[in-house]
Amino acid sequence: MHIAVLDRERCHPKKCHHECQFYCPPVRSGTPTIEFPVENDQPVITEPLCIGCGICVHRCPFGAIKIVSVPDEMNKETFHQYGLNSFRLYSIPNIAPGKVTAILGPNGMGKTTTINILAGITVPNFGNYEKGGSKDDVMDRLSGTVMGDYFTALYTGEKKAVVKTQYVDLIPRAVKGKIGEILKKNDQTGNFDLVSSQLNLEGSLEKDVESCSGGELQKFAIATALLKDADIYLMDEMSSYLDIRERVNVANTIQKLAAKKTVMIVEHDLAILDWMADNVHLVYGQSGVYGVIVDQKTTNKAINSFLSGYLREENVRIRNYSIDFQEKSQKRTSTGQTVIRWMDLTKKLGDFTIHVNPGEIKSGQVIGVLGRNALGK
Structure with missing residues (x-):
């Protein structure tokens, strides 16, 4: 087909x-x-x-x-389709309490759609987009399966799900005020102090959302989700904007949460994924066209399959090349003319001050800036 x-x-x-x-x-x-x-x-x-x-x-x-x-058999397993000549998703991942379950794959293949389905925001229509999705139909079709029990508990209100959105850069458009005040107002667990400490947010609680860095907005979004009284936590791309220390800190926090709750994450950072996840569902397909979620694999096996570009059990090649890591990085032997040169700089923004040592940039160079969040990068 x-x-x-x-x-x-x-x-x-x-x-x-x-x-x-x-x-x-x-x-x-x-x-x-x-x-x-x-x-x-x-x-x-x-x-x-x-x-x-x-x-x-x-x-x-x-x-x-x-x-x-695509193979003709896939048309019989359409889980959700947005409309006529639109993106469609095949299959759904398994999610279980006590473990961190992850979804790994390229953008535009239905990972966020899957999160919305698991949260009850989107009701799958099994390809019947004209009729629309029905919760009763979902429970009937998946009856007797692990995910059937999951959706039954979700739709009947027995369990509650909360989503951490990936679009943290849009938060200032939707929320106004200071971080601490907003978190206290939305705290349903009484763990405001604990969560603020776990995520190293104490120094940002008095900051206005509009003046926050990307890393602070990310931690604010994660804290908002953790302070919700829910049974299922669906975390969409938690590591973006965070430095490596903060990523490891968030990973440890999520692992502790998974010990008593049901957690699913969408993550692109393979190192953090390896650190945090117990099982991984890979996604393949074509961006904006369709996505297929395969059966879960152990974290190591899933990451290795993703890097190799070939899914052995499914006999599917998701990429015509493998991603290999070299022991040493390549070093440029020549550069062009100096594009810009600067002397000592000092910049103040409110109470924050940054000092910049002399330097220059030459054409043909790729310059990296490395450091913790909120230090003026």
Whole structure:
């Protein structure tokens, strides 16, 4: 079968000549594979009639179409589909109490969608996007399985789930005030002091959300989730913006939480994932088109499979190359002219002061800045 996905933000039928339809071989032979039900509106691609030639992909002047071939069996296992010619997710991970379960894979393959499904925010429709998702249907279809028990407890209110969003940079748009005041107001567990100490937030409690660094916003989001009285904690990308010391600190905090709660994480930092996770679900597919969540593996085996680009049990190659680490980094032997040079600098922002020693940047160089959070990088 062939999956056809239309990027509705890129598709502008009033600004093109409908090349996708005009050059489509089945359409030219009389098969209505690509149609425009409403004049000058976006097209509808009938997937069962698509031959997967990819001509429409290359002819579209806006790059709005993706055509991907997948095994026919996968169409019987669609877990959730957003709409006509839209992204779809195959299968769902297993999640169990007492362990840190992780999801690992490239962006745009349904990891955040999975988190929203596990939180009850999105109800899976099993590919029937016109009818929409039904909680009763989910419980019936998954009855007698571990995840069937999970969703039954979630939908009936027996268990409560909380999500830590990955979009921490958007927090200042939604929340106003000082970090400490907001956390105290939303504390449902009475562990405000403990959580603040565990995440090293004491020095940031008096700061306004709008003036916080990325690392402080990340720890604020994690603390907000930990202070919710829930049974299931779904943590989406916790390590971004954090330095290595803070990442290890957060990992230790999550491991302690998992000893008494149900925890699932989405993580890209392989070192932290290896440190924190007990089991890992790998995700493969094509970004923005489809995602497949495979059965859980031990952390070491999952990371090694991900780096090699080949899933042996599934007999699937997720990448046409492996990711290898060298013992020594490559060193540039030549650089270009000096682009900018500076002398001693001192900058003050409120109570914060940073001193910068003399330096320069030359063309062709890649400059790294390394250090703890909130030190002025």
